[in-house]
Amino acid sequence: MMEPHEVHLRGCVFVCLGGAFATLAAAGAIAFFVARGETRHTAPTGFLGDPERGRALVSAYGCPSCHAFGSGAASGMVGPPLNNIGARSYLAGRFPNIPGVMKQWIEHPRELKPGTAMPDLGVSGRDADDIAAYLGTLR
Amino acid sequence: MFIVFAAVAVAWSLLVMLGRRRAIVVGSFVAVAAAAASIAIDVRAIHLARNAPRSGISIRIIPRGDWWQLEYERDGVSFVTANELHVPAGTAVSLSWSGLPPPSIGGAVCVPRPDDRCTLVAGGADEATFVRLWPLMWRHLPVVAEPPPRFEQWLRNEAMPARSSDSALFVSAGCAYCHVVRGAATSASIVAPDLTHFAARRTIAATSLPNRRGFLDGWVVHSRALKRGSAMPDNRLDPAVLRGVIAYLESLR
Numbered sequence: 001m002m003e004p005h006e007v008h009l010r011g012c013v014f015v016c017l018g019g020a021f022a023t024l025a026a027a028g029a030i031a032f033f034v035a036r037g038e039t040r041h042t043a044p045t046g047f048l049g050d051p052e053r054g055r056a057l058v059s060a061y062g063c064p065s066c067h068a069f070g071s072g073a074a075s076g077m078v079g080p081p082l083n084n085i086g087a088r089s090y091l092a093g094r095f096p097n098i099p100g101v102m103k104q105w106i107e108h109p110r111e112l113k114p115g116t117a118m119p120d121l122g123v124s125g126r127d128a129d130d131i132a133a134y135l136g137t138l139r
Numbered sequence: 140m141f142i143v144f145a146a147v148a149v150a151w152s153l154l155v156m157l158g159r160r161r162a163i164v165v166g167s168f169v170a171v172a173a174a175a176a177s178i179a180i181d182v183r184a185i186h187l188a189r190n191a192p193r194s195g196i197s198i199r200i201i202p203r204g205d206w207w208q209l210e211y212e213r214d215g216v217s218f219v220t221a222n223e224l225h226v227p228a229g230t231a232v233s234l235s236w237s238g239l240p241p242p243s244i245g246g247a248v249c250v251p252r253p254d255d256r257c258t259l260v261a262g263g264a265d266e267a268t269f270v271r272l273w274p275l276m277w278r279h280l281p282v283v284a285e286p287p288p289r290f291e292q293w294l295r296n297e298a299m300p301a302r303s304s305d306s307a308l309f310v311s312a313g314c315a316y317c318h319v320v321r322g323a324a325t326s327a328s329i330v331a332p333d334l335t336h337f338a339a340r341r342t343i344a345a346t347s348l349p350n351r352r353g354f355l356d357g358w359v360v361h362s363r364a365l366k367r368g369s370a371m372p373d374n375r376l377d378p379a380v381l382r383g384v385i386a387y388l389e390s391l392r
Binding site: 032062085110116119121 | 357380
């Protein structure tokens, strides 16, 4: 036979530990989502620009007219899809995919690779930095 | 206005059938108020149409699939353009149309005339709306209502043939099979918009995209990704030819 206070204690062990676990799990989940949200807003290593601004610029310059981004209404079939461009090793089959080169490619594709079908859109240096940072987040 | 009136009439007859006395009284008031408002708007439009200065311009609007053909005429001078209805603000323009219900343009009612035309005095309109209940039709045409001096400038420019003469790539790439560029490339058919002063337009793809290079490239090469059901075929041009065609289009001011 158990003493009444012993039953009480055992109940508390279940309830209190369960509560603690639930709290920890909730905190973890919140931290995970906050962190995931934050990685979207900060530029990946090596990029100088602001990816949020870059995302808006991509629509304004009309990039989705030729490139698929994996979301949104327009999904271009003219150039390669860019939905995981941040994880690819080479650009245009020829240039290492590092921040400086990505910026140059966005600014002056036809100087970098004469004869490419990709147009010079008159992208300014700052805009190119931001777009490159956004593309770097697409993994 | 007619649509509002019809809706009120339907609601009122429903109330009569249901036999709610108070509702009938209220409904009658609403119907009378709507009719009065509609008459007031029409009277104002008629007054405007009578008294506004004449511009002497007649425009014919022809819907062609998913784009618009616009035929301008004044004093025997006429030209064809597309997709953007330019009108001089505050002056009377004679509009006609084929295969469409009468348009309502930025609150300005087009006052009907016996010869299947109407007189329009647009203020700051940015869209012409063609609405019909049966068979159902609901279409928008962008309107650019400008001060008369600016409009005259636009009109003089549009009436001229294309300034750029470098149309060889445009023709050899096949664009001229469907598109007319006055003075450079003439096609027999009217399956696609006239591009004589293309670069002066604000939108492309029958008004659905801004007229900027990034959009234009994608549109010229593969239009269906940008607009479902687009009649323009894929153009897998050599990149050098593509750049030439885009540069030519951008020169058509």
